[in-house]
Amino acid sequence: MNSLLLFADVSSKLDPTDYVGFTFFVGSMAMMAASAFFFLSLSQFDNKWRTSILVSGLITFIAAVHYFYMRDYWFANVESPTFFRYVDWLLTVPLMCVEFYLILKVAGAKKSLMWKLIFASVVMLVTGYFGEAVFMSQAALWGGISGIAYFYIVYEIWLGGAKKLAVAAGGDILNSHKILCWFVLVGWAIYPLGYMLGTDGWYTSIIGTGSVDVVYNIADAINKIGFGLVIYALAVKKQVVHS
Numbered sequence: 187m188n189s190l191l192l193f194a195d196v197s198s199k200l201d202p203t204d205y206v207g208f209t210f211f212v213g214s215m216a217m218m219a220a221s222a223f224f225f226l227s228l229s230q231f232d233n234k235w236r237t238s239i240l241v242s243g244l245i246t247f248i249a250a251v252h253y254f255y256m257r258d259y260w261f262a263n264v265e266s267p268t269f270f271r272y273v274d275w276l277l278t279v280p281l282m283c284v285e286f287y288l289i290l291k292v293a294g295a296k297k298s299l300m301w302k303l304i305f306a307s308v309v310m311l312v313t314g315y316f317g318e319a320v321f322m323s324q325a326a327l328w329g330g331i332s333g334i335a336y337f338y339i340v341y342e343i344w345l346g347g348a349k350k351l352a353v354a355a356g357g358d359i360l361n362s363h364k365i366l367c368w369f370v371l372v373g374w375a376i377y378p379l380g381y382m383l384g385t386d387g388w389y390t391s392i393i394g395t396g397s398v399d400v401v402y403n404i405a406d407a408i409n410k411i412g413f414g415l416v417i418y419a420l421a422v423k424k425q426v427v428h429s
């Protein structure tokens with residue numbers, strides 16, 4: 187595995203029917219392009235918004251680097267790069283929680299809100315990893331625990347403290363918060379679907395098995411890039427852009 191090189195030579199192995207390889211490839215390019223976009227736009231914003239845009243760029247950049255590794259891993263082994271996948275998520279999902287905190291800071295969000303969300307996301311991901319890679323015969327159990335942590339995040343942002351702060355902030359902040367809430371409710375729900383396709387449990391007889399990587403790759407593109415663009419659009423609206 188030549189994963190130390192970002193642009194390893196995989197061209198000889200590209201197969202047009204390899205949808206997993208294709209989505210890893212397109213995913214790595216999309217994440218890279220999004221990162222360039224966010225980073226290069228940084229100087230347009232003043233300090234208040236710069237951190238949010240920087241975090242958007244870090245999310246897609248961390249994903250891009252993991253996608254280069256995952257793509258190589260896939261081409262070398264033709265198996266799911268589950269370890270890299272979860273390391274990527276463990277770094278990027280907490281950063282998405284930070285984004286919620288950053289946009290709600292104007293309404294007085296406390297760090298405790300951020301840590302609650304981060305803690306729940308780590309529980310969600312670590313238990314998901316257990317089910318997908320460590321205790322695979324108990325995938326349904328670990329997936330269920332992970333799902334509880336997921337619904338806690340959904341609750342907190344849709345109905346809990348984060349929601350109250352968003353309402354207090356109102357206007358563009360409230361609108362953007364709502365869009366981000368939809369990302370978490372619908373966009374993030376794609377992941378447990380992928381998990382159920384890739385592991386064995388009570389659900390297997392209902393939804394069957396399939397390629398977990400194609401599902402995760404599509405979900406990552408929607409959630410990481412889309413989420414960042416919502417923040418970007420909010421920052422543009424909230425301030426006079428310097429030219």
Ligand SMILES: *C/C=C(C)/C=C/C=C(C)/C=C/C1=C(C)CCCC1(C)C
Nearest residue numbers: 314329332333336374377378381409
């Ligand atoms: C950029 C990566 C993101 C937004 C990843 C999000 C991942 C999840 C929301 C994963 C959730 C899971 C469950 C709710 C249950 C089954 C196990 C997981 C980890 C796939």
